[in-house]
Amino acid sequence: MSWKNFRWDLFLLGAAGLLVCYLAVVPVGMLIYGSFRSGPPGKPGNVFTVNNYVEAYLDPELYEMLGNSLMFAVGSSLVALAIGTTLAWVYLRTNAPLRGAIALVALFPFFTPGILETIAWILLLSPKIGLINTALMRLFALETAPFNIYSFGGLVWVEGLNLYPVVFLLMSGALASMDASLEEAALMSGSSPMKSFRKITLRLMRPALLSAFLIIFIRGFEAFEVPALIGMPMNFEVFSTKIYLAIRQFPSNYGLASTISVLLLALSGVGIYFYRRATSEEGRYATVSGKSHSVRRIDLGKSRYLVSGLCALWLFLTVVLPIATILWSSFLPFYTIPSSESFAQMSLSRYQHVLEQPLTFRAFKNSLWLSSLSAMIVVLLASAISWVTVKSKLPGRGALETLCFLPVAVPGIVFGLSLIWLYLALPIPIYGTVWILLVAYVTKHMPHGMRFLAPAMNQIHKELEEASIMSGGSWLQTFKRIFLPLLFPTIVACWVYNFITLAREMSASILLYSQDSEVLSVVIFELWEDGNYTEVCALGILMILTTTGVVLLARLLGSEVGLRRSAAS
């Protein structure tokens, strides 16, 4: 058999299938198996039982928490979708000035450790000491604080702001490779830019929007920091609290925790089913075709300054203010509101102290290379798998997509634990090394990669592929010459997204890291537990700076390749 006739698609399906089985199905299987056991592996006297399910699902508390989680996840997803999509559209589809800067600042909440972002919002919007509240009360001589962070609105606001960069990145990938001629047609026929956005762009973006919703909904569902820090004072307990309590009780009830996680798995399964149904008709969303691939932007006319101004104001309120709070705290020995007294206390000693610790450098180094490498592997895997699930007609592709998506629905700590069980039992010597982190990162983020690449793949019209095959191109050539270049903006966005989320990943890392393979999030957690708030702020700022550097580099590389592409066409 010559290389020309080699069935790359079959090979890919097989290879991807095996890999996904190994990476995702085995640990998830371990989790489901664990949910039917009376105790963790290795414990004497373990038996099969359904008690975990009986205990979990007969508990009325679970349903109250489930309801809270649903409201919370839907609320914050809607906030995130609205903000993220609008900003991505302004960035990629309009001629608003300074849009590049807007796009970078919009990502900042994503670079910031979640705990710091949440504390910053408490310090801004607490009814008693919140800076925004006290400023507004003084300004308008108000009797009571206008905002209360400890409310459902506050919860959804902060989580929505945590999540919208995900939407922004997912949508920019999709918008960048979308053909603008339909939008232009709408504009030419006299509709306003807003109307063309609503009627054309949003509709064409449906797969990407659904994809984004699926991801952030699950992230909202398993979110822990915001509900813990802001929800607790108002007795708003969520689903993840239940898992946390099951793990915290003695002896830790991982059987119960797994049982509850299985529910999250089932929910995600339903989500992916509806996603596939909604986007199943190939071709409906294919807007990247053989016709001229125009990237012309919409002329907003004079209102482009207004749009940029509004975006800047919005980002000032939602991004600059909280990060300024963190930056301000990082110069102080302890947090105080700005005053002449506190200005006098400003120094770089927090930074000095953080940088003096050898652990800090080790953690930066480990986090950077681990996250970059894992993100790269995720991109490669997700490109291959989404080609199989979206473009090939091979049987079993739907199952592959669903299986691949499973790990996202397993809460980090439970996932970390099932990996421990797995690699303690398997004769593969990665337990206790840095490689187990790599495996965890790739597995947990493969679904995120898929959510970027599958919709983008959906947009590429099959006539391009057919043209290539007709002209005698092999499958591999088609993938290399057609798909890869067209997908490049998405690939960059996907890498950036995964790099940042992995650099922040904590719940699985903290169980899996070993001596000398510490990562940043672990150091942040430890400093935080010990009460060093302002030092965590300093470390957070260093993290924001490093991540910004990496993202700018990736963008530079992305635009470089993008240019070469258009030069070649």
Add this chain to the structure above:
Amino acid sequence: MRAKSFLFAVLAFSIASALQAAEPPSPWLEGAKKEGKLLWYTTTQPASTDVIVKRFRERFPFIDISVYSANSAKIQERFVNEARNNRNQADLIKTSNIHIEELLIEEGRLFQKYVSPEAGAYPPDMRDPDGYWSAIELGTYGIIYSPRLVPKDQAPKSYDDLLHPRWKGKMGLDNRDEEWFAAILQIMGEAKGLQFMKRLAQQDIQVRAGGTVLQNLVVAGEFPIVVNGRANTVEALIKKKAPIDWIAVEPVHTTVSVVSIPAQAPHPNAAKFFIDWILSEDGQQVQKEAVRIPARPGIYPDPPRLIKGYKLHVLDGKDMAKNYNRYTTLFRQMFLKRK
């Protein structure tokens, strides 16, 4: 000849005893040198661990010590899973006595006994009667207040003072303070303790997630009072001149961090050698240097008032371990399930 050998013997004996007085040879020294390695699982935060590890290396460069640090729940999880699957790596575990007691109840086979010759210097509540753990570090707790919002003479001096109507709705509480809850029940007795907690809960207590958040909110001015908090971190903030202070209510709620050796420790001699050192005066001075509270009587932390002069109530780890779920449920019902 006889006199000569007698003299020689006397000389040898006095040299030997002089050497012994300077540095008693450890029975574990040879074994530890041969092992040459030590892996330490610890809950101590990295900045402090760095100091301890650095001093240990300076003194005993022949042992290559490395550290895995995480919070007590994570250490427990990791250790127990490794040990159960016969993949134990840790030579030494440092965590709260409660977690060790929990593991002992569940699976005593996971640990080995070791009573250090230094243990005699410690009071009975700081070492396990069965020899499974020895305390190396204390944590003391008290009522935290903001001197900016509450003048020192008006600050609560006892737990009963917290029940005064003027504090209603103004006090913060850590949502993970089950240990304090248990300590109060141990100190006051179950019935009286529960009654106190019920009345305290009626004070409209504001629950927040974790001590770090609470202490920062006191500094920032959100809370005048926090019902209970770690004195050590308050003192660290006081050193930076932050507006925060704490009041010791006697007997002071005290927790102990202990060291234990896993049954399958790969380097048991090095582990015992380390325990002897960390319990010794020198080791405990290093604990002080690492801004921890040394457990050894007579060595005071910086500042000494973290323990000096108070009657301490060391949390009964066995009781806590046995009744952890009951304490947690009661605590949650009283303070977290209000509607």
